[in-house]
Amino acid sequence: MLRLLLVVQCALALGTMDSQHVTLADEALLTAEQASRISFREDVWPILNRHCRGCHTASDAKGGLSLDTVADMLKGGAGGPLFAQGKPDESLVMDMISGEVPEMPKKQPALSVAKVQLIRGWIAGGAIDDSTESNTEPVVVIPQTYQFAPSVTSISLSPDGKLVAAACRSEVVLIDVETDAPPRRLPTACDLLTHVEFSPDGKLLAAVGGSPSRSGEIYFFNPVDGAIISSRRIGHDTLFRGSFSPDSTAIAVGGTDGAAHIVPVDVNAAVRLFPLHSDWVLDVAWTPDGKMLVTGGRDKATKICSIEDGRLLRSADMSTELIGSVACTADFAFASGRARTLNGYELKIALSGIGVTGAGNDAQPVTNRDQYVKAMESQPGDVLDMGTSLDRKLLAIAGAYAEVRIYKTDDRQRVALIGMVPAPINAVALSADGVRLAIGSRNGQVQIYEVTGGKLLKSLIPVPVANPRETIVVK
Numbered sequence: 293m294l295r296l297l298l299v300v301q302c303a304l305a306l307g308t309m310d311s312q313h314v315t316l317a318d319e320a321l322l323t324a325e326q327a328s329r330i331s332f333r334e335d336v337w338p339i340l341n342r343h344c345r346g347c348h349t350a351s352d353a354k355g356g357l358s359l360d361t362v363a364d365m366l367k368g369g370a371g372g373p374l375f376a377q378g379k380p381d382e383s384l385v386m387d388m389i390s391g392e393v394p395e396m397p398k399k400q401p402a403l404s405v406a407k408v409q410l411i412r413g414w415i416a417g418g419a420i421d422d423s424t425e426s427n428t429e430p431v432v433v434i435p436q437t438y439q440f441a442p443s444v445t446s447i448s449l450s451p452d453g454k455l456v457a458a459a460c461r462s463e464v465v466l467i468d469v470e471t472d473a474p475p476r477r478l479p480t481a482c483d484l485l486t487h488v489e490f491s492p493d494g495k496l497l498a499a500v501g502g503s504p505s506r507s508g509e510i511y512f513f514n515p516v517d518g519a520i521i522s523s524r525r526i527g528h529d530t531l532f533r534g535s536f537s538p539d540s541t542a543i544a545v546g547g548t549d550g551a552a553h554i555v556p557v558d559v560n561a562a563v564r565l566f567p568l569h570s571d572w573v574l575d576v577a578w579t580p581d582g583k584m585l586v587t588g589g590r591d592k593a594t595k596i597c598s599i600e601d602g603r604l605l606r607s608a609d610m611s612t613e614l615i616g617s618v619a620c621t622a623d624f625a626f627a628s629g630r631a632r633t634l635n636g637y638e639l640k641i642a643l644s645g646i647g648v649t650g651a652g653n654d655a656q657p658v659t660n661r662d663q664y665v666k667a668m669e670s671q672p673g674d675v676l677d678m679g680t681s682l683d684r685k686l687l688a689i690a691g692a693y694a695e696v697r698i699y700k701t702d703d704r705q706r707v708a709l710i711g712m713v714p715a716p717i718n719a720v721a722l723s724a725d726g727v728r729l730a731i732g733s734r735n736g737q738v739q740i741y742e743v744t745g746g747k748l749l750k751s752l753i754p755v756p757v758a759n760p761r762e763t764i765v766v767k
């Protein structure tokens with residue numbers, strides 16, 4: 293590894309016995325012979341991928357610059373080519389990443405001296421491109437026929453209740469509820485999709501996911517013909533679940549960075565980050581007026597923030613277990629997860645000013661938690677997903693147990709129960725009018741029910757499978 297070579301022992305020069313902690317302050321440490329051995333694929337690409345590609349890819353090229361390939365670097369952005377072969381001192385990229393306060397990576401800590409030296413050395417050595425296709429873009433393989441049914445990670449019903457979209461590993465599968473048309477498969481370049489959702493106006497289908505430690509990705513499809521309308525990469529890690537804004541112009545999703553990411557459908561509009569949690573944000577829901585977000589995360593917290601400025605309005609609750617799913621109506625926020633106790637939070641009371649009682653040394657903050665927490669019936673197992681109807685009057689809850697329960701959100705009373713479902717259920721969705729329910733199971737099945745009466749309309753494994761473990765029943 294070249295990196296080892298770079299830690300040159302120069303205890304003598306420093307006049308100290310400690311040769312372990314030598315930093316690469318001196319460019320001369322890199323000999324021409326060493327520079328010629330720097331590999332783009334092994335040494336330079338990982339630096340760009342880790343520190344730059346969050347903002348510089350073909351699908352999200354800040355400053356008009358993509359750093360996907362050496363050819364992209366040579367093309368450069370508005371300022372022209374990023375480097376001149378063999379001439380690091382005349383290369384724009386060196387300007388940007390070195391100096392007192394390096395301009396790039398923007399708003400992030402400067403690259404270490406060793407990393408700057410690797411890039412400099414690579415350019416000095418002739419900027420040889422030894423990349424292979426797979427180092428720049430991991431190839432996501434979507435099998436024509438799966439050996440075993442892939443788990444359904446997320447599900448959504450179109451507002452008219454006629455189409456179901458299911459996330460199966462790297463692809464979205466569109467199922468026609470009312471006909472026997474074969475499911476349509478929409479591939480993505482995500483390693484794993486975590487969320488699919490029709491926009492409230494029915495015009496878009498979003499697919500959210502990414503590749504761990506590489507990038508988060510969002511696709512917007514046209515649900516009519518399955519064409520990709522736009523896609524973009526966000527950050528360095530997989531994105532989690534979330535929801536469309538009520539006006540269908542943006543989607544809010546969770547991130548491993550503890551932030552809710554608000555991603556406009558318009559790819560030219562900036563992504564907004566609301567860093568509210570100390571751990572992964574696993575789900576995000578909008579209030580129906582589009583003014584607030586409810587977020588839940590691995591840090592066990594449920595939070596409410598303002599869309600206008602991202603301000604935290606209330607840490608509504610702290611669970612004993614992670615919060616994997618949140619939902620919201622005009623009056624209540626709901627959060628659930630591994631703790632089987634389920635709570636509704638009355639927004640008006642939760643958000644009314646946190647006052648102080650008493651005076652002087654006796655002053656104490658008013659904790660009105662008891663007033664706004666409305667306990668619901670507990671669930672038989674871990675809750676894995678919740679879904680609401682478009683008017684938010686119904687809430688469906690499913691998880692690691694063989695039933696789906698449907699509640700009225702205003703009084704939190706159960707109105708329906710669908711039993712004998714193929715547990716665990718990863719994903720649950722209601723149609724806009726609350727008439728149909730779709731579920732996606734860990735064993736790869738998709739089922740569609742009528743909420744009232746619980747009639748099974750369709751049950752299938754939506755992708756071709758060589759060894760189906762369940763019999764496929766249609767209708």
Ligand code: HEC
Pocket residue numbers: 340343344345346347348354355356357368369370371372374384385388389396397398399400403
């Ligand atoms: C957080 C986002 C972000 C990150 C991370 C980032 N950049 Fe940038 N970069 C930008 C933006 C935005 C611009 C457009 C100019 C500006 O606003 O400063 C830009 C412009 C540039 C330009 C000038 C392009 C031109 O031709 O005008 C270069 C070169 C560049 N970035 C290199 C890098 C490198 C190399 C890294 C990683 C070490 C990096 N950037 C990381 C956001 C980022």
